[in-house]
Amino acid sequence: MDDRLIPVRPPRRNRKRLQTPNPEVRQRLMAATAELIRDGDYAALRIEDIAERAGLSVGTFYLYFDGKADLFVNLVQEYTLLLRERMNAASAGAADVAESLMRGFDAYLDFVLENERAFLHFVRASGTLATNAGLLSTWAFNAHAADMLPGVKAAIDQGVARKANPTLVAQAIIGLTQHMVVYWLEHKDICTRDELKAFVNGFIAFGLATATPQSS
């Protein structure tokens, strides 16, 4: 368990708790939801559909989750953890922060394209979901920023990146990247994946540059 992943959950109602929850049952409900999102519309999804796909009863569903919002928060946490693991694995061993960002961006885009419909839904809906750690979107951005912070600090200390508040830098990279990827998914005719990657990485590399910008 990654200790930087803050566990979050939506405000709980007073439901019956299981003394010994079965992780496999919980996972079946999450997997069923992920499948249904891949094929259709999350907003129209009913608890009945999820239980049926998982081969479980609606009563069992409610022993594990408070409802759709609770399930949604748990799913976003699972996706975020997976994505962060893949980005961290891709970035490991990079020669410098620029290479680390390039590799991280590729891993991010691979993950997003594999889970395109779920990703877009999560990004859009997570700004409206309250958790015990603030909005779900805020939690997810901060989790990614925490992963990025050591590399950003090192780059600033080594003089590779311009002196700036490292938390602002991490947020800027994440905010810019997510916006551009969502924009690209909605307007794929604007450029190729490689062109998007070159643009985002260039914007960030220049954005962090130590040299004063000047016309050539």
Add this chain to the structure above:
Amino acid sequence: MDDRLIPVRPPRRNRKRLQTPNPEVRQRLMAATAELIRDGDYAALRIEDIAERAGLSVGTFYLYFDGKADLFVNLVQEYTLLLRERMNAASAGAADVAESLMRGFDAYLDFVLENERAFLHFVRASGTLATNAGLLSTWAFNAHAADMLPGVKAAIDQGVARKANPTLVAQAIIGLTQHMVVYWLEHKDICTRDELKAFVNGFIAFGLATATPQSS
């Protein structure tokens, strides 16, 4: 009427239409909603509350709007138009694209701070609202990008900004700015308004620079 503002609306249900709608009544309903959002929680807002604040009946409300989603889309359009007018007015007559961005950012931040609660709600909820021009968030980003495009194109043509797809550049500036402002509103202790402005403008100025970044 600004012809660059694409009129959007959520999918309509089959309601009774007024032959001669009264713009003043419509405006009263919008103003009442804006007041209620400033004081409280949009999610908990009921049509009854809006009608009561406006001194009108619920029946009258439904002659003008299909429901909360329709009203919300209309409000976001009105706020977006106001914000764009203020940003365009602030940027007018700037000596170059850098000054234009600095002034635009100040106007943006003034507007956001005046309408903080409504702004945060609009940003978060607009990703979940379908309109006849795509998601409301996509529409709003594209409207701001359209305003920015001529300046970005000129900066690239004049060699002040690096060669890149101007639409991607405009989206990058808008996405980065919105993310950093939302982050700052949620974490105001991280830096002052002036520090935020310097950071965002610096990131963009370097991000667009023509020079190759190099360690100093």
